[in-house]
Amino acid sequence: MRYFFEIAYNGTNYHGWQIQPEAISVQGVLEQTLSTFFRTDIKIIGAGRTDTGVHAKQIFAHTDIDAISNIEETKFKLNSFLPKDISVESIRQVNDTAHARFDATEREYQYFIALRKDPFQQELAYQIYQTPNVDLMNEAAKILLGYSDFQCFSRSNTDVKTYLCDITKAVWEIDQKGLRFTITANRFLRNMVRAIVGTLLDVGFGKTSLAELHEIIASKDRKNAGASAPAHGLYLTKVTYPNTIFIKN
Structure with a gap:
């Protein structure tokens, strides 16, 4: 099933959203955390890219995972795994073809x-x-x-x-x-x-x-x-x- 994760972050400590070699990125931290939590390799696609030091009060990323039985509990646990400058604000199931980047209007x-x-x-x-x-x-x-x-x-x-x-x-x-x-x-x-x-x-x-x-x-x-x-x-x-x-x- 496909889910949209709504994310907020303070970008001070990150080299932007997108994964980069030998640099800490928001996408990299999220993928590592989600993979650990769901015990499977997870890749996410974001609504866009922010540069080094830029912040986000709202950005979405999508991924395909097994059905989440309790979204609020999952959100709470994920936030306990994530560093203090990144948070999951919401998790919503979307159509299987929904795309965090291309469907943004x-x-x-x-x-x-x-x-x-x-x-x-x-x-x-x-x-x-x-x-x-x-x-x-x-x-x-x-x-x-x-x-x-x-x-x-x-x-x-x-x-x-x-x-x-x-x-x-x-x-x-x-x-x-x-x-x-x-x-x-x-x-x-x-x-x-x-x-x-x-x-x-x-x-x-x-x-x-x-x-x-x-x-x-x-x-x-x-x-x-x-x-x-x-x-x-x-x-x-x-x-x-x-x-x-x-x-x-």
Whole structure:
């Protein structure tokens, strides 16, 4: 039977989601834990990849295993096996053809910026010491909604077949804790969100104009966009699927 495991993790101690040789990854730890728990070799397929140091409040992975008789008990026991910075949030049975990556219809990322020194956010938010023009950054964020090709924000030399993404939301918010950027799309390119954040910060600090942002996107050249914001401020916060893939218990 196929199950979706909903996972959350603090990515500080991991070299991203995907298994890498001689490096600790979230996928590697999960596969090892699941294999030990279920006493069989288990491989999982995730909804996507996060880079080294990036966090996830919600990501899904699927695998095929024997029927789980008590899901809540299984979830509790798995969490006792897993390290403290990875947790299983839910386990749901899905159709045998359901795919954690290809069936996802929407993904949401959030980026957090602290505007003052906060010892409790050192590894969980990007700290800056001046407040950028948030209204101007929101004007820049709206520009993203008018484009579909985001090669200028993609890591170079990737193996993707297309740079097309459908961004449906991009907005900055500010409160007493700092800045939060929320962006939603059907898919994201590698390093895309961090490159966008870095470029929009350039707009907020007056280094890049709105007209220049149009030119950057049209250029399709990563060298023209801003520097990538640090990984530790980025969170994958939501992955959406059609309800039809889930089996009601």
